[in-house]
Structure formats: structure tokens, C-alpha cells
Amino acid sequence: xxxxxxxxxxxxxxxxxxxxxxxxxxxxxxxxxxxxxxxxxxxxxxxxxxxxxxxxxxxxxxxxxxxxxxxxxxxxxxxxxxxxxxxxxxxxxxxxxxxxxxxxxxxxxxxxxxxxxxxxxxxxxxxxxxxxxxxxxxxxxxxxxxxxxxxxxxxxxxxxxxxxxxxxxxxxxxxxxxxxxxxxxxxxxxxxxxxxxxxxxxxxxxxxxxxxxxxxxxxxxxxxxxxxxxxxxxxxxxxxxxxxxxxxxxxxxxxxxxxxxxxxxxxxxxxxxxxxxxxxxxxxxxxxxxxxxxxxxxxxxxxxxxxxxxxxxxxxxxxxxxxxxxxxxxxxxxxxxxxxxxxxxxxxxxxxxxxxxxxxxxxxxxxxxxxxxxxxxxxxxxxxxxxxxxxxxxxxxxxxxxxxxxxxxxxxxxxxxxxxxxxxxxxxxxxxxxxxxxxxxxxxxxxxxxxxxxxxxxxxxxxxxxxxxxxxxxxxxxxxxxxxxxxxxxxxxxxxxxxxxxxxxxxxxxxxxxxxxxxxxxxxxxxxxxxxxxxxxxxxxxxxxxxxxxxxxxxxxxxxxxxxxxxxxxxxxxxxxxxxxxxxxxxxxxxxxxxxxxxxxxxxxxxxxxxxxxxxxxxxxxxxxxxxxxxxxxxxxxxxxxxxxxxxxxxxxxxxxxxxxxxxxxxxxxxxxxxxxxxxxxxxxxxxxxxxxxxxxxxxxxxxxxxxxxxxxxxxxxxxxxxxxxxxxxxxxxxxxxxxxx
Numbered sequence: 001x002x003x004x005x006x007x008x009x010x011x012x013x014x015x016x017x018x019x020x021x022x023x024x025x026x027x028x029x030x031x032x033x034x035x036x037x038x039x040x041x042x043x044x045x046x047x048x049x050x051x052x053x054x055x056x057x058x059x060x061x062x063x064x065x066x067x068x069x070x071x072x073x074x075x076x077x078x079x080x081x082x083x084x085x086x087x088x089x090x091x092x093x094x095x096x097x098x099x100x101x102x103x104x105x106x107x108x109x110x111x112x113x114x115x116x117x118x119x120x121x122x123x124x125x126x127x128x129x130x131x132x133x134x135x136x137x138x139x140x141x142x143x144x145x146x147x148x149x150x151x152x153x154x155x156x157x158x159x160x161x162x163x164x165x166x167x168x169x170x171x172x173x174x175x176x177x178x179x180x181x182x183x184x185x186x187x188x189x190x191x192x193x194x195x196x197x198x199x200x201x202x203x204x205x206x207x208x209x210x211x212x213x214x215x216x217x218x219x220x221x222x223x224x225x226x227x228x229x230x231x232x233x234x235x236x237x238x239x240x241x242x243x244x245x246x247x248x249x250x251x252x253x254x255x256x257x258x259x260x261x262x263x264x265x266x267x268x269x270x271x272x273x274x275x276x277x278x279x280x281x282x283x284x285x286x287x288x289x290x291x292x293x294x295x296x297x298x299x300x301x302x303x304x305x306x307x308x309x310x311x312x313x314x315x316x317x318x319x320x321x322x323x324x325x326x327x328x329x330x331x332x333x334x335x336x337x338x339x340x341x342x343x344x345x346x347x348x349x350x351x352x353x354x355x356x357x358x359x360x361x362x363x364x365x366x367x368x369x370x371x372x373x374x375x376x377x378x379x380x381x382x383x384x385x386x387x388x389x390x391x392x393x394x395x396x397x398x399x400x401x402x403x404x405x406x407x408x409x410x411x412x413x414x415x416x417x418x419x420x421x422x423x424x425x426x427x428x429x430x431x432x433x434x435x436x437x438x439x440x441x442x443x444x445x446x447x448x449x450x451x452x453x454x455x456x457x458x459x460x461x462x463x464x465x466x467x468x469x470x471x472x473x474x475x476x477x478x479x480x481x482x483x484x485x486x487x488x489x490x491x492x493x494x495x496x497x498x499x500x501x502x503x504x505x506x507x508x509x510x511x512x513x514x515x516x517x518x519x520x521x522x523x524x525x526x527x528x529x530x531x532x533x534x535x536x537x538x539x540x541x542x543x544x545x546x547x548x549x550x551x552x553x554x555x556x557x558x559x560x561x562x563x564x565x566x567x568x569x570x571x572x573x574x575x576x577x578x579x580x581x582x583x584x585x586x587x588x589x590x591x592x593x594x595x596x597x598x599x600x601x602x603x604x605x606x607x608x609x610x611x612x613x614x615x616x617x618x619x620x621x622x623x624x625x626x627x628x629x630x631x632x633x634x635x636x637x638x639x640x641x642x643x644x645x646x647x648x649x650x651x652x653x654x655x656x657x658x659x660x661x662x663x664x665x666x667x668x669x670x671x672x673x674x675x676x677x678x679x680x681x682x683x684x685x686x687x688x689x690x691x692x693x694x695x696x697x698x699x700x701x702x703x704x705x706x707x708x709x710x711x712x713x714x715x716x717x718x719x720x721x722x723x724x725x726x727x728x729x730x731x732x733x734x735x736x737x738x739x740x741x742x
Contacts, residue, residue: 016402079274154187
């Protein structure tokens with residue numbers, strides 16, 4: 001927007017819909033914005049719940065220029081010194097934290113919400129193992145006082161017969177502080193008081209003794225926070241100070257450059273300029289918790305990142321091209337006037353108008369829009385109204401520009417409530433992972449692009465935090481999605497095109513015998529409690545498959561009968577039978593058994609890498625996975641998970657790994673599951689398919705969710721089950737005799 005000569009009164013700054021008070025530097029006081037003028041404002045990193053802060057640290061502020069407007073301006077407060085001794089001190093909190101270990105918590109009530117930890121601490125029963133963590137403190141106030149130490153930890157081990165089953169012994173700089181106890185696979189926050197004489201300027205050492213008294217200990221350490229009284233001394237030309245006590249105090253801030261300014265930023269939306277001080281010595285009457293900041297607005301190195309999608313010819317959502325402007329990076333430095341050219345960003349405002357409508361709503365980054373056009377045209381030809389929304393447009397329109405999956409959910413809820421027709425299918429296009437901030441690259445690799453973020457929730461009572469795509473389609477917040485939702489977890493335009501080519505070809509394949517074939521695959525179990533996988537599949541077959549259905553089955557026990565003690569012994573014959581039978585084509589493939597990312601069954605029956613041995617076939621099945629992890633898609637693909645392990649689930653690899661083999665879609669859990677519950681889901685899907693004649697994948701998956709939603713236990717699977725594929729696609733599942741093939 002052109003600003004030279006504009007009326008300064010018209011400038012307004014906004015954050016999350018609230019106006020922020022700004023300060024105006026107008027040396028000639030002419031009320032017009034000149035090249036020597038400046039706008040000064042106070043901003044902070046994004047703050048929210050622990051769960052919200054997992055997605056981003058970046059905050060977003062909006063600057064507007066409205067003719068005739070009167071923007072909010074900072075007020076000021078006089079704080080002249082009165083000659084009283086400058087004894088004012090500050091409260092400081094130092095956080096010692098490193099995010100090196102990811103642990104999903106194994107609990108849907110985890111006590112604390114962090115999933116990134118500094119260290120996994122293990123102590124065998126009967127031993128004490130000590131772990132040391134550094135904490136650096138500066139400018140300690142010399143008068144003895146009471147400081148506090150906070151630690152956050154989380155238990156991974158658990159013994160039902162021992163309560164409490166976690167025990168830590170704390171020591172600071174060699175002095176014992178006491179012991180901490182808690183019970184269960186949950187997080188715990190301990191707050192201890194300690195004399196400030198135990199603290200030292202510079203490096204301090206916190207020692208945690210993990211006590212394996214009666215059970216083996218497996219505990220994660222998150223962070224330590226030390227709060228203490230600090231002298232008001234600047235570091236790197238800036239100073240922050242929190243007032244410890246209500247009253248009148250005289251402060252002498254030292255270490256600030258002569259041109260520094262002082263502000264009260266207790267209310268971040270309404271900073272107050274402090275005037276009348278003498279070389280940063282001042283007196284003020286305030287409440288405990290008041291926060292001061294001192295510094296030169298342009299003296300600190302403040303990195304800025306510009307992320308501006310440039311939308312060309314964007315009319316009524318029909319952009320001819322959506323491209324991404326190259327991110328600009330730079331620093332504001334003292335004494336340097338910097339300029340930058342910013343491409344204009346015009347969000348697709350048709351997304352917020354009630355005149356828009358869709359049966360199928362597709363949300364995808366703008367980079368994927370060209371590749372999606374053939375799918376859109378096909379679905380339109382099949383009678384569906386389709387709207388394509390750019391992921392980049394949604395954050396500014398529905399969350400003030402701040403990156404969070406809730407923005408997408410709000411957009412979907414808005415469309416569901418105001419569009420005609422309201423969308424019933426939601427297709428998310430793009431992969432993602434849980435390492436939003438690029439932690440621990442030695443383990444997780446350099447962070448890949450997150451195209452559509454996972455909506456992280458502690459939804460699984462056994463796995464803990466999992467991606468819940470159903471949350472995006474849950475418009476009323478009851479936990480059950482109102483829209484039928486699926487995801488194509490593509491990591492590139494080429495990968496997306498490869499999948500779409502086979503999806504579009506699937507629609508037009510000539511009638512063939514594979515369309516009447518059902519492939520049943522069963523694990524033999526790995527415990528005496530659950531060897532019932534084949535029994536459950538046989539019940540589904542006997543109760544729902546029509547007479548025309550042709551059933552092939554690969555049950556491990558039919559190829560390698562073995563006693564429970566050797567259930568994990570390899571069964572090469574079953575693996576060979578599976579890959580050979582799968583290569584012949586099938587309309588449906590059921591797998592019932594144990595699963596983990598990249599593996600079926602403990603033997604294992606199938607590894608993700610073995611999918612490459614499938615022969616090319618046009619008859620790629622829709623997989624209904626009654627196991628664990630087959631709907632999981634958010635591991636970073638370059639994560640170092642260890643020898644013999646695979647970060648990519650069988651479901652994700654089968655859908656996207658190859659264009660000429662694998663699966664056309666997969667419906668499986670994003671976390672753990674139980675056959676007794678999952679069988680009910682599959683039975684409802686087959687009843688919908690064979691008794692009601694339904695062929696659209698979205699309707700089948702929704703029938704499965706509804707069947708288990710009202711169960712007393714296991715209803716979480718109605719949310720964690722994930723469709724990898726297009727919910728609006730129709731299965732090629734039919735009686736070939738009726739089609740005249742025989």
C-alpha cells in the first residue's frame with residue numbers, strides 16, 4: 001500500500017482481531033507519513049497452550065491504513081526519579097530445555113501436554129542412575145532470597161502393583177534438594193523452593209537421580225525453570241524486567257545504550273512509554289507482575305520472514321495460477337534504513353461468502369492446484385459440485401494469519417454452515433509430520449515441507465498423541481466428523497500426479513474378475529489373548545459377502561502352523577502367497593492382525609519394502625485395516641528409526657508408493673486398535689456395501705465410524721481411523737456376471 005504522504009492517524013495495527021497501540025515517530029509533527037517517520041510497536045512470539053505452541057512460534061500482526069480512521073496510540077507515563085535509593089530488582093525465569101526426543105505419551109489423559117523431551121532417563125530396578133543438566137544464570141541479586149525450581153517430567157514405565165512407581169532425587173550444584181514421586185504413564189510438574197545461596201552466576205548443574213527401587217524406571221525429562229531475583233542489567237543492549245512486589249520502587253537500569261527507550265509491556269496490546277527518567281533511573285508505583293522492557297527499537301537483530309502467496313487473476317476462486325513468492329529474509333540493524341519489496345497477497349475471499357457451494361471440498365496448497373484439475377473435472381462430470389481452496393488462504397481468513405490446523409477446521413465449519421450446497425466430502429491433499437520446528441535434525445533429518453498439518457490430539461488411550469484428520473471435519477465439536485474426510489498424503493506434485501493417474505484410471509477400468517474378489521489376510525497373533533484375527537474375518541465373510549463374491553485368503557496359520565511360543569517365527573510361505581495373490585488384483589483387501597509403521601504381523605508377514613515385489617496390476621484394492629498404525633502418515637520420512645524399522649506405514653506406502661501397484665485407498669487407525677472394536681466397524685461397512693448397495697468410500701467409512709461411536713469403550717477409533725484416499729471415489733466392487741463378463 002502506498003504510505004508516503006498518508007495521514008498517520010489512519011495507521012492501525014491488529015493482532016487476532018484486537019487493535020494494538022502503536023507509537024508514531026513524526027519528527028516534523030506534520031501528521032503525514034514521511035520517509036523519516038516510523039511506527040513502533042511491541043510484539044511477542046506466539047503464545048498459547050502447550051498443544052497450540054507445537055505448531056508455531058511465529059506470531060502475525062496486521063497493519064492497515066484506513067482513510068478517516070483514528071488508530072490506537074500508545075500512552076505514556078511519567079516516571080521521574082525522586083532521589084530515593086535505586087534498589088529496584090527484577091524477577092527472572094530461566095528455562096533450560098532442549099527438544100531432542102519425541103514421545104507420544106501412550107495416554108489420552110497424559111497429565112501434561114508436551115511430547116518433545118530433552119532426555120530419556122532409564123534406571124534398572126535396584127539401581128540409581130544420575131543425569132546432569134546445565135542451567136545458566138546471570139546477574140544474581142546478592143541479597144539472600146527464596147528462589148524456585150520447576151521441573152517437568154513424564155513417566156513411560158508403569159507397574160500397577162507399585163504406587164507411586166516413579167522416584168527422582170534432585171540435587172543442585174551438589175546440594176540435595178529433595179525427592180519427587182508420582183505414579184503412572186503421565187506427566188508431572190514439581191515446584192520446589194530453594195535458598196538463592198545455592199545458585200551461582202554462570203553454569204549451574206541440576207542432577208536428577210532416577211531411583212529404580214522396586215521397578216525398572218523409564219522417565220522423560222522435559223525442562224527445568226529457575227525463578228530468582230535479578231539485577232536490572234541489560235544484555236546485548238536490551239533488558240526485560242518483571243516487578244516482584246507491589247509498591248513504589250526506584251530502578252536504575254544499566255547497560256542500555258543512550259538512545260534506548262523504556263516501556264511498560266504488562267498488557268502486550270497496550271504498551272506504555274515511560275518518560276522522564278534520568279539515564280534510565282526512574283521511580284514507579286506498580287503492581288507485582290508489571291513487566292518493563294528497555295532497548296532501541298532498531299538495535300536488536302530482528303529477523304523477519306515474508307511468506308506471501310502471490311495469487312494471479314484470482315476471481316471467484318478460479319485462479320489461473322497460484323505461485324509462491326520467494327521468502328525474503330533480512331535483519332533490521334542499528335542506524336540502517338532498510339527497504340524491501342513485498343508482493344501483494346489477495347486471499348480468495350469467495351471462501352467466506354455464502355454464495356459458494358460444494359459437494360466435495362478439496363483443501364490443498366496452491367502448488368498442487370494444477371495437478372488436481374483432472375480430478376476436479378472428473379468429479380464434476382460425475383455430478384459433484386467441487387470447490388478447491390488454497391491452504392495458504394485459510395490461515396489469514398480464519399485464524400488471523402497464525403499457522404494452526406484449527407484454522408482449517410473453522411473454515412470447514414464455516415462452509416458447512418453457510419454454503420449451498422454444504423460440503424459432504426472433505427479431501428485434504430498434502431503430507432505432513434509432527435516435527436513442526438525442526439527439532440533434533442540428527443535424528444529426524446532436516447524438516448520437510450508440511451503441506452497440510454496433522455491435527456494433533458491425545459485421542460488414543462494407548463498411543464497418546466496421534467493425527468486426527470476426523471477433527472478437521474468435526475464442525476460441531478462432538479468428536480464425530482460431520483463430513484466424510486480423506487487425505488492424499490503427497491509430498492510433491494510428481495507424487496500427487498502419480499496417485500491421481502491411477503485414481504482416474506481406476507474410474508474407467510473395464511469390468512474384470514478382480515472386481516468381485518475379496519482378499520482376506522490374517523495374522524496368527526502374538527499373545528494368547530488375541531489369536532482371533534482369522535475368526536473375525538471369517539465372520540465378516542460369512543455374514544455379509546454375497547454369493548457372487550470370490551474370496552481368497554492368506555492366513556498365516558494355514559501356511560506355518562506353530563504353537564504360541566513361536567508365533568513370531570518367520571513364515572516365508574505366507575508372505576509369498578500374499579504378494580502373489582495381491583498381484584492378481586482384488587476389489588477389497590482386509591488385513592486383521594498386529595501392525596506397526598512399515599510392518600504387518602510380528603513375523604513379519606509383510607514389510608513396506610516388500611510392496612515393491614507386487615506385480616503391476618490395474619486391480620488395486622481398497623484396504624480395510626483391522627490392526628494398528630495403517631492410517632498413520634505423519635512420521636518424518638527421513639527419521640532415523642533404527643535398523644529394520646520403517647517410519648512409513650504400510651497404508652501410506654501402498655497408496656502413494658507406486659502408480660502401478662499397491663492400493664487405491666486405505667482405511668486404518670492412526671494409532672492403536674483392537675480387533676473386537678475394529679470388527680464392528682468393518683461389519684457396518686460391509687452391511688452398507690452389500691445390503692444397501694453403497695459404493696462411495698466416504699459413505700462406507702462414515703458407516704463404520706457411526707457403528708462404533710456409541711460403544712462404551714473403543715469409540716476413540718471412530719476418530720483415529722483415517723482414510724488415505726478420496727472419500728468421493730466409487731469402489732469398483734461388483735458382480736461381474738451381472739456385467740456380462742461370464
